[in-house]
Amino acid sequence: MATRGVCCSGGFLLLLLLTGSEARIHKLTLNNETRSSVDLNNFGFYANGTLDVKLVSLRISEQLTNYTAYPLGFTLSRSRVNGVLSYTQAEETDVCPLTLPKSTNSEPLLLFLIDIKTLSVNVKVMGDQDNLLIAKPKVQPPQGVRKEREAVPEAPAAPAVGGGEPPKEEDKVTQEVQKEKQEPADGEGNRFQLDKVKQMTLALDKVNGSYNFSFHIVFSLLAEGLYTLKFHYCRNKGPVIKLPYYFSVEVTEQNPGGYLSAAEIPLSRLYIGMAGVFFTAAMVWVYTLMKHRYSVFKIHWLMAALAFTKSISLVFHSINYHFINTEGHPIEGWAVMYYITHLLKGALLFITLALIGTGWAFVKYILSDKEKKIFMIVIPLQVLANVAYIIIESTEEGSIEYYLWKEILFLVDLICCGAILFPVVWSIRHLQEASSTDGKAAMNLEKLKLFRHYYVMIVCYIYFTRIIAILLKVTMPFQWQWCYEFLVEVSTLIFFVLTGYKFRPASNNPYLQLPQDEEDVEMDEVVTESGALEGISKVKKTCNGRDRPKESTL
Secondary structure, three states: OOOOOOOOOHHHHHHHHHOOOOOOEEEEEEEEEOOOEEEEEEEEEOOOOEEEEEEEEEEOOOOOOOHHHOOEEEEEEEEEEOOEEOOOOOOOOOOOHHHOOOOOOOOOEEEEEEEOOOOEEEEEEEOOOOOEEEEOEOOOOOHHHHHHHHHOOOOOOOOOOOOOOOOOHHHHHHHHHHHHHHOOOOOOOEEEEOOOOOEEEEEOEEEOOEEEEEEEEEOOOOOOEEEEEEEEEHHHOOOOOOOOEEEEEEEEEEEOOEOOOOOOOOHHHHHHHHHHHHHHHHHHHHHHHHHOHHHOOHHHHHHHHHHHHHHHHHHHHHHHHHHHHHHOOOOHHHHHHHHHHHHHHHHHHHHHHHHHHHOEOOOEOOOOHHHHHHHHHHHHHHHHHHHHHHHHHHOOOOOHHHHHHHHHHHHHHHHHHHHOHHHHHHHHHHHHHHOOOOOOHHHHHHHHHHHHHHHHHHHHHHHHHHHHHHHHHHHOOHHHOOHHHHHHHHHHHHHHHHHHHHOOOOOOOHHHHOOOOHHHHHHHHHHHHOOOOOOOEEEOOEEOOEEOOOEEEO
């Protein structure tokens, strides 16, 4: 989101949260987890992209007696667009996704079913697959060797000193089998071409009551797309008593050339380019302020500060994505600088929009009680949005906190967007009433027209960045979803330029033709309503934006 608040202790909060952030190298640990499904990550893979999944530890409740009815394991599915999976029918019902029947759907789907009784992982390949799976298979000793060893009598203990008898042939064979079981021949696991092998069994290790295994996938050209990795514990699906489990997993995703998803690869160049555009716009705005320095108000400089802060924020955002792409995680120093400037930009944006809407500095220097209440509501909400945004960026997608704070951020952002419209609506209503009562209909109608344009601009900006752009994101192909960020940045630039043009410091701007204080309005009413001075009005002449002595004319 482009609108975020700022709080005084933001720097300390950023440092604390970024310490545990791993970006594209994901490490997730869940304790006493009861969810039946955990979303691990979404990632767009190009050809030759790789996915490494390492189940570090899995501990389940000892109360689980009937495993066959309650499978557990991973699913890896591809979706055409963001958030729309090809195999969603099981998620909407009580059917376990790990028990899906063989479908005629051509979309690739991999099922990793963990069998704790046989210490194995059964892999089912569904849909059109052309990927390469590298994993440690479950190796069973040959039957002949096992029977031969059972028939061989127990060998005598080796002598304490000296050579001893050479090992028997059966023992040599048994040792080779055990060595093959522990270390595959290629050193990293066997290779399975998924278009040829539709089912296989991998090794599941058990250490001190916890289960672990790993696999590695190389994506082919035909299998490019946006993939979703999930963990399922079907025992907890439906209205049943939830049994907790302990879960720890490490996931590393890569595309050729870096750790960024397909939709994120262009973002570093996009942000640095837009930073240059915003900086240029800010310099043009400062030149305009210097050219019309006698018509400049404090809020004009606040608008300039917003443009520069936006540019700096985009620079740090670009640097942050560069290090994520090269290192797999952000560099703390650059990440903190990005968050600080990003949050300052969000605070300045809301404050500037609200102040323009109330007419502060342009028209008056005192806010009414209603306008003060708007700031008392918006600023604390922005602090909350601040915290929510940092937590979302620093928390793994599979954690419960991620979804909680994501919902909080969405709700708070909508409330703030709606709140900043109230001052504009109040100003429009005041101008409508004033146009028919104070005898300055022509001037008030000009100001009313300007405020209406400003209201429409804010509504269009909010509607486009919060609704239209998101709808476009979920309908675009996975490799073009970076266009969402491009549309948001371009719409923000257009909104800044239009706002600056509408409220530019120029002597012929109808907004700036308002009296500079309420005393002037009251004096006008006294002079014009006096019977003795009927037809006499007070004229306030200006020269280059500065007040001259007031004169009374007929």
